[in-house]
Amino acid sequence: MPSYSFTLNGKRVTVEAPADMPLLWVLRDLLNVTGPKYGCGVGACRACTSHLDGDEIQPCVVPVADCAGREVTTIEGLADGDRLHPVQQAWLDCDVAQCGFCQPGQIMATAALLKKTPRPTDADIDRIENVCRCGTYSRIREAIKKAASDS
Numbered sequence: 001m002p003s004y005s006f007t008l009n010g011k012r013v014t015v016e017a018p019a020d021m022p023l024l025w026v027l028r029d030l031l032n033v034t035g036p037k038y039g040c041g042v043g044a045c046r047a048c049t050s051h052l053d054g055d056e057i058q059p060c061v062v063p064v065a066d067c068a069g070r071e072v073t074t075i076e077g078l079a080d081g082d083r084l085h086p087v088q089q090a091w092l093d094c095d096v097a098q099c100g101f102c103q104p105g106q107i108m109a110t111a112a113l114l115k116k117t118p119r120p121t122d123a124d125i126d127r128i129e130n131v132c133r134c135g136t137y138s139r140i141r142e143a144i145k146k147a148a149s150d151s
Helices: 023-030 086-093 103-116 122-126 137-150
Strands: 003-008 011-016 050-052 055-057 071-073
Touching: 050 103, 055 103, 086 103, 086 137, 103 137, 122 137
Parallel strands: 003 071
Antiparallel strands: 003 011, 050 055, 050 071
């Protein structure tokens, strides 16, 4: 079986896996990283949203072979040590989570948005396509605006 090395949340890892194995299953089943959630397996719900070289991805549809030599960041790697990322702090301040299932993906999508668009408009925020089963979209929008103003 081939092996693939990449940086995961700041640490170099190597896994043996089939080339076409989705990164989500490598993270969850081989590396015990459970922040990215399985929702749909086709990249539509975006519960698994993570970053690859700083860009938003859905690891349920990204083969592990595409990650070799690259940097993968999940919700577990977003904070700076004990200091939460501004998006994580805004989520807490705005009491966004209800069931919490989609929140890691929502937070990672927001962090990617704010990296590219530090002061997003409502139209920019509307382009985030992550699904929230509980419908906390108004609190999500509030948290995104708070994170943008606090950054």
